[in-house]
Amino acid sequence: MSPLDTIAGSAHAGTLYGIGVGPGDVRYLTLRAAGLILSVDVVAFFAKRGMEGHARRIVTPLMSAGRHELRLEYPITEEAPVADPTYQAQIGDFYRRAADSIAAHLSAGRSVGLLSEGDPFFYGSFMHMWRRLECDHQVEVVPGVTGMSGCWTKANVPITWGDDILSVLPGTLDEDILADRLTRCEAAVIMKVGRNLTKVKRAIAQAGLLARAIYVERGTMEAQRVTPLAEVELDRGPYFSMILIPGQGRRL
Incomplete structure (x- = not known):
């Protein structure tokens, strides 16, 4: 067991972790965040269509080949105003499908670390997953340095x-x-x-x-x-x- 494992702790089966990855520099991750990124069964992240995903890019130094990743790609971002019914319908459906994808892993006993830029509870898409999943699954929120x-x-x-x-x-x-x-x-x-x-x-x-x-x-x-x-x-x-x-x- 490494010193990081001892201090940060490892992931538990069937648990969703909302992991705050900080403002952009991987060195600003907390020990708990880094330990979970290294130990969860599935690393999940949001991304714009055709883009790497900001949160995923931040943690690149901690990712090794062969990790199980779950890319959650937004169907729409800035193409329409947030108040537009079209935007709301598409993004709402996307969040439901994303929650179902995560829930399938959790129900199979796999731990999932969902990366969140900054802090998960501060303007983060993670909150939409938390709202849909926290009643039926174990969820831990790992705070991050805000942008x-x-x-x-x-x-x-x-x-x-x-x-x-x-x-x-x-x-x-x-x-x-x-x-x-x-x-x-x-x-x-x-x-x-x-x-x-x-x-x-x-x-x-x-x-x-x-x-x-x-x-x-x-x-x-x-x-x-x-x-x-x-x-x-x-x-x-x-x-x-x-x-x-x-x-x-x-x-x-």
Whole structure:
């Protein structure tokens, strides 16, 4: 038994593990996450059509040849708005079929590690599997370093001081709603920037926070970029991008 096995523990038969794989650098995995990735019978992961899958790419250094992998490929991602009935119907059916595929392995006594970028319970697709399977199967959630934590660390900015209240906002909100929320924020993280970057930047400017806003792209990864949002001229950001607005509370 290796030291990692002793510290992290191994997987149990018929158990689903929601494994947080962190913000992008495999070195930020927890010991528990790494131990389970090495020991589960099936490594499952979500991926866009034709893409490797971000979570799967993160754990590549831990994967050996011959591992049993379960690829869960989204039928649709950004082709339609989330509120579109077509999107909801397709993604709902996909989640049902994905849960059935995982359940088949669990019922056969195999352990399944479902990889999740960042933390499984923070904007993660894993939650849709958890909701469908946790009543009938053993499930363990393994927390991970969130993308926002990785980004503010690499940006070298404390996000909250003293009694600052942190707000986490999705960039998919309507521009006016986002601007209104931002006017009442002491510190903020804006997720799901991507194709919403131009709209989000306008909302931040409308709230009078552009001078404090920091754009982080691919935080903790090789192609990382950290720059003041005011200097960003892109129309849209990549999947791994977010905006930080650090608090300015009590500093002793």
